[in-house]
Amino acid sequence: MTQPTHGGNVYKVAREQRIPVDRIMDFSASINPLGPPAVGLHAIRSALKQIVHYPDPDCWKLRQALAQQCGVDPDMILVGNGSTELIHLLPRALAIKSALIMGPTFAEYARALTDAGSSVQYVHARREECFRPSLKEVLHQLSAKRSRFDAVVLCNPNNPTGQVMNRLAVRELAEVVDRQQGWLIVDEAFIDYCQTQSVVSMLSEYPRMMVLRSLTKFYAMPGLRIGYLVGARKVVEQLKDRQPPWSVNSLAQEVSLAVLHDHVYVTRSRTFMKSERSRFMRGLRSLSGIRVFPSAANFVLIELPTSTCAKEVTDRLADERLLVRDCSTVPGLTTQMIRVAIRTAKENRRLITALGACLTKKQS
Numbered sequence: 001m002t003q004p005t006h007g008g009n010v011y012k013v014a015r016e017q018r019i020p021v022d023r024i025m026d027f028s029a030s031i032n033p034l035g036p037p038a039v040g041l042h043a044i045r046s047a048l049k050q051i052v053h054y055p056d057p058d059c060w061k062l063r064q065a066l067a068q069q070c071g072v073d074p075d076m077i078l079v080g081n082g083s084t085e086l087i088h089l090l091p092r093a094l095a096i097k098s099a100l101i102m103g104p105t106f107a108e109y110a111r112a113l114t115d116a117g118s119s120v121q122y123v124h125a126r127r128e129e130c131f132r133p134s135l136k137e138v139l140h141q142l143s144a145k146r147s148r149f150d151a152v153v154l155c156n157p158n159n160p161t162g163q164v165m166n167r168l169a170v171r172e173l174a175e176v177v178d179r180q181q182g183w184l185i186v187d188e189a190f191i192d193y194c195q196t197q198s199v200v201s202m203l204s205e206y207p208r209m210m211v212l213r214s215l216t217k218f219y220a221m222p223g224l225r226i227g228y229l230v231g232a233r234k235v236v237e238q239l240k241d242r243q244p245p246w247s248v249n250s251l252a253q254e255v256s257l258a259v260l261h262d263h264v265y266v267t268r269s270r271t272f273m274k275s276e277r278s279r280f281m282r283g284l285r286s287l288s289g290i291r292v293f294p295s296a297a298n299f300v301l302i303e304l305p306t307s308t309c310a311k312e313v314t315d316r317l318a319d320e321r322l323l324v325r326d327c328s329t330v331p332g333l334t335t336q337m338i339r340v341a342i343r344t345a346k347e348n349r350r351l352i353t354a355l356g357a358c359l360t361k362k363q364s
């Protein structure tokens with residue numbers, strides 16, 4: 001199976017352009033532009049002495065802290081080498097053979113499912129509705145004759161559309177999926193920017209629902225790889241049985257434990273993102289011919305003018321060492337779509353200027 005393209009491959013561009021990685025501005029991976037919290041960097045230095053031992057295979061301390069934060073029992077938490085490891089573990093461990101994915105969304109779900117031998121069907125949100133996820137259409141699909149799914153996958157907020165399905169709608173979906181004895185997988189990798197919508201508190205009512213979370217994006221440490229799943233004890237046990245031993249290294253465990261307690265960083269990041277997102281979107285919307293979709297997350301989906309294609313713009317911006325995500329291969333999107341992360345005000349201004357120049361050149 002071919003690898004889906006993801007953002008964040010600064011190494012490839014650096015190799016091609018023969019430049020150091022730090023000369024590239026990466027808008028293609030949606031990482032908190034404030035950088036990792038200082039307490040996390042300090043924790044790495046203190047944890048270095050631990051690398052002579054294997055990491056704690058149970059991630060015990062970290063699970064206690066995550067459980068406390070989520071208001072669940074530690075046995076309901078499984079930590080993974082990034083949430084990507086858990087996305088791949090789920091279909092195999094739960095023997096998922098048919099899945100319904102709410103798209104357009106993160107390509108790794110389909111890859112993990114098909115790799116595990118599952119069939120995949122999509123219900124795509126519509127461009128005309130700003131990609132608002134349609135509960136009605138999913139429910140319609142679920143109620144169709146002979147269409148029973150082992151699992152339904154929802155990314156909330158959704159990557160790359162930035163849309164959120166509200167808690168009431170997720171509850172309604174969970175109710176139906178549960179009645180059909182299916183699994184509901186809710187990926188909350190970007191929930192930290194709109195915490196009020198998390199559905200973790202519903203897990204006690206819906207034991208067949210699982211919530212995936214990532215620490216790599218909000219805490220700006222994708223190179224360390226850490227994510228977790230919250231779900232029923234029995235499911236967590238089943239998944240743990242299939243997880244390779246020591247997949248979560250000790251530095252990642254220690255750093256996560258430290259950053260989780262940094263409430264000042266959380267508030268600062270949310271406040272920053274809220275104001276910079278609206279400022280950035282205003283700037284983008286001032287460019288003629290593009291459509292900027294609303295977003296609740298730290299990235300924005302953009303539709304370029306019909307005379308342009310995403311690949312061309314992505315390549316041109318890469319020549320200027322600005323990486324954006326070409327979304328033309330994401331099922332359910334068009335060849336005019338790109339996704340850009342929201343970075344610092346200065347970096348965002350640079351992108352708006354470069355994108356504007358790129359579009360003007362195209363028109364002339």
Ligand SMILES: Cc1ncc(COP(=O)(O)O)c(C=O)c1O
Nearest residue numbers: 082083084106159189214216227
């Ligand atoms: C929606 C979503 N979920 C999960 C992941 C994987 O994150 P990680 O493996 O770094 O935790 C990504 C990465 O881009 C993502 O966009």
